[in-house]
Amino acid sequence: MSTAAIHAGWRADDAHGAVVPPVYATSAYAHESHASLRDLFARRCDGFAYSRSGNPTTAVLERRITALEGGIGAIAVASGQAATTIALLALLEPGSHLVASSLLYGGTTEFLDDTLADLGVTTTVVDPADLTALAAAITEDTRAVLVESIANPGAQLVDLPAIAEIAHARDVPVVVDSTLASPALYRPGEHGADLVVHSATKYLSGHGTTIAGLIVDTGRFDPRRCPARWTRLTTRNRRFGVTFADDYERGCSGLLAYARAKYVTDLGATLPAASAQQILVGIETLDLRMRAHSTTAADLAARLHGADGVERVSHPTIPGRPDAPLARRDFPRGTSGVFSLELAGGEAAAAAFCDALELWTLAVNVGDARSLVCHPGTTTHSHLTEAQRLACGVTPGTVRLSVGLEDVEDLWEDLRRGLAAVAALPAADEAAPVP
Ligand SMILES: Cc1ncc(COP(=O)(O)O)c(C=O)c1O
Structure with missing residues (x-):
């Protein structure tokens, strides 16, 4: 953990040998040819076009948190609140249902109760220690279970393996806000989580300087197991011209590719490169x-x-x-x-x-x-x-x-x-x- 916190996702191989990941303060990226930019927009290759949806400094942070959580990919976003919002928007749609822990940060409960409800998503709130209530709350429309690994403010802990077993038996992914634990204390993916969200503003930053959020795909969720349930991922997306679930074939997260292409881009909840560097420095210790x-x-x-x-x-x-x-x-x-x-x-x-x-x-x-x-x-x-x-x-x-x-x-x-x-x-x- 301590080694990965300092080295994962970055080697001093930048053009000038920078030891610490530099801040790429650029809005856009120059391309050598028409074909290069065209192929990037057609999602035929990886790269950077415009910093609203990706930046080299931010990408180091995404690789580092992926390594620390033992996942298959991550997205850095503008705040912890944006991380929860985008993770849930990627899984839920109007008419779908969420099961949420009663032990959540107040801002998360407000989001579920107000904005998510406005979007036509219903939420059933349960005490996460009451596994019978949790199992009973899951319906045919449930598309996610949301818990905090260590709850804010009472530091209550969840029995994640038990919760994940119940949710996975109904093919429902588990989203864990692991802000208070950080991967140094607890890696939710090892206990059954499908997605992990962080307010990197907190321990990952460590010095109260920066607002930031992260979403990590632990590699457990695979929409191809229930293709009819996750048609947004398993059928060809008209707007982007790809089937996002195909990314799983090459070990990448189709869910996060979808979340980045659609929600990070549309909502503009981008993490500034300078903020990404602050979080990277924080993670080192x-x-x-x-x-x-x-x-x-x-x-x-x-x-x-x-x-x-x-x-x-x-x-x-x-x-x-x-x-x-x-x-x-x-x-x-x-x-x-x-x-x-x-x-x-x-x-x-x-x-x-x-x-x-x-x-x-x-x-x-x-x-x-x-x-x-x-x-x-x-x-x-x-x-x-x-x-x-x-x-x-x-x-x-x-x-x-x-x-x-x-x-x-x-x-x-x-x-x-x-x-x-x-x-x-x-x-x-x-x-x-x-x-
Ligand atoms: C557990 C938890 N999750 C999410 C958030 C939201 O994070 P941010 O303030 O970075 O938007 C907070 C903020 O206090 C939090 O404590």
Whole structure:
């Protein structure tokens, strides 16, 4: 993993011997002949024509994440949100059905509930730990099951082999948002995922500088097994003049070729080359960082568990967590730096806690080298209904922590400052009545 993170997809064989993949800041690519550009547009050869649909720097990132996830191909796009959107649009069409985990990033739930519903796709939301409900939710129209490998913000883990067995028995592909795990902790393709999506904004970047997204085809999905179900891939596409499923004959992803040709191009959700380079630099230290994030987070979770004012710590290592066996079986390298805690005093306690912190930054991001804190109920999950928030474990007292790479004692000292501010709040029956 650590070797591939530095070398996969790039050798210093550029015209000038550049050691680090250079930023190809170009909109278009010059071709020697009319035939060359014509053949590229006719999809008779590979190459670059225009950077909206492909760029050499971005292509290095695509090869690197393909290697890290052990897949057959990848597409880099403008954000994690674009990755989820494009992956699902490539699988779903008006009238089709999605089974989605109740434990998803708030922005994903909003997309399913609003924009995807506008496009005529219905979604059934299930607790991913309830395998009976998941099996019952799959219908003849289901075209994907969507889960997060480590859920944001409660760090709940999924039993992916069990979910994939149920979905694959009905020929339904499984899409896994593995943003919080990153391939350094967990490779969903080894546990049954068909597609993996990442917000590369988070751990893959690692330094909070860049918005980016990735979609990886793990090589399990093959539309030729059910050609009538996936006619968009298995029949000749009028617009592009090819049958995308033919790409599988040469070990490439027909689904991603379709997604790039149609959705990346039409929606224009292109990742800038400079952003791709930032993510590539971040990935070089991914393995080291993920171990440090995970170790410090588990340490702080243990210290917060049972602390005054803390009702619950949501981390897989906390005694009684139902996913503890999954953590041991599938996540031996840790479960990242993200977890949440529930303060007994609700939103007032969460506000006092966040406002008292000096080292932790109040910001709605995760996976940064800096430790970050936020209140999901009024930010990342604020546009959901109360029932949706409760289903993913977000209550008024929930605070999300994204543990960075600082010294654990400094982080703990600051968290104690936050807990002291909570303890100093007047008791609920002494507090001034809300006007
Ligand atoms: C698990 C998860 N998936 C997807 C996204 C969306 O990614 P981006 O912000 O890069 O669009 C986020 C953002 O917080 C996330 O946490």
